[in-house]
Amino acid sequence: MDFFLNRHSGVPIRRQIRGMIEYAISFGDLGIGAALPSVRDLADQLGVAPMTVSQVYADLKRDGLVETRTGAGTFVADSDRAQVAARSDIAQLHGEIDRLIDSATAQGIGLTEFGLLFNARLGYRADLGQPAVIAVAGLFDEATRSYADAIARQVGSGVSVYPVTVERLQADEVLRARIAAADTIVTFLTLRDTVKGLFPNGNVVPIRFIPSEPTRLALASLDPMARVAVISRFPAFLPILSFGVQRFAAHCQDIVTGSEGDPGLETLLADRDVLIFATGAEATAARMPQGTRTIEYRHIPDPGDIDRVMKSHVARAGAGLRYGKDDG
Secondary structure (H helix, E strand, C coil): CCCCCCCCCCCCHHHHHHHHHHHHHHCCCCCCCCECCCHHHHHHHHCCCHHHHHHHHHHHHHCCCEEEECCCEEEECCCHHHHHHCCCCHHHHHHHHHHHHHHHHHCCCCHHHHHHHHHHHHHHHHHHCCCEEEEEEECCHHHHHHHHHHHHHHHCCCEEEEEEEHHHHHHCHHHHHHHHCCCEEEECHHHHHHHHHHCCCCCEEECCEEECHHHHHHHHCCCCCCEEEEEECCHHHHHHHHHHHHHHCCCCCEEEEEECCCCCHHHHHCCCCEEEEECCCHHHHHHCCCCCEEEEECEEECHHHHHHHHHHHHHHCCCCCCCCHHHC
């Protein structure tokens, strides 16, 4: 790569040279094992004394960013910074940083002030400790976000919780690489094998999901004589859905179940007063005759499982978490 100096800048020459090389390493322009110009060649290129370049190389070597090989020259070392730059998803992070800088500039914050603010925030986060990362893998965007929000509220500060759908994970290799770095990947029991197949070395933790309070109240309010249909988009989920309906609407006796795509679905639904549909089966609900009561069966992560299962998994990740008033 080409190196150049800004001789009208107030930044010392030696610091400029070091900054250019560090930038090239941090952003992957100089990858692990890449050769740097010899001291004399770089000095000639920049029009500086060889001693200046020699001192910069010595500083970089001391910090583990470069290494010297006798008779061969100076090369980029296999450092943490170079490894991060080599990751396939690092370009996305660079874009997010650039957008943050653009946002600060638009608010009238100069680059120097932004640097001070950013470093102060880094120091604050370092004092808090490295946050644990939980990924929540579900089937539908809105529902999965609600699951992640519920988990985040219960585990408290010090944890980052990210929702993601299985469909996006299957389609996006870069996203899978990011989620693979999570300390724990939470999902439904019915999705465990699928998610585990995507992350064979990941800490995939299935937890129970229970009907939300509005769903429980709606089920309990059903007329005992109502003719009820229970529909799921996915056949594998139907047993769990049926169990929940029977538990919270045990007073209803006429309940039929089916999945979208079943050949006799229209006949099954023809005489129903109430349709209880799992998230994702909205198309079936929209086709029901006017006057039919429709209830979306929404889930929430079981708070007991979050406390029993998630607490131990996140604790092993080394995060200092707060779990409600009882835990201090």
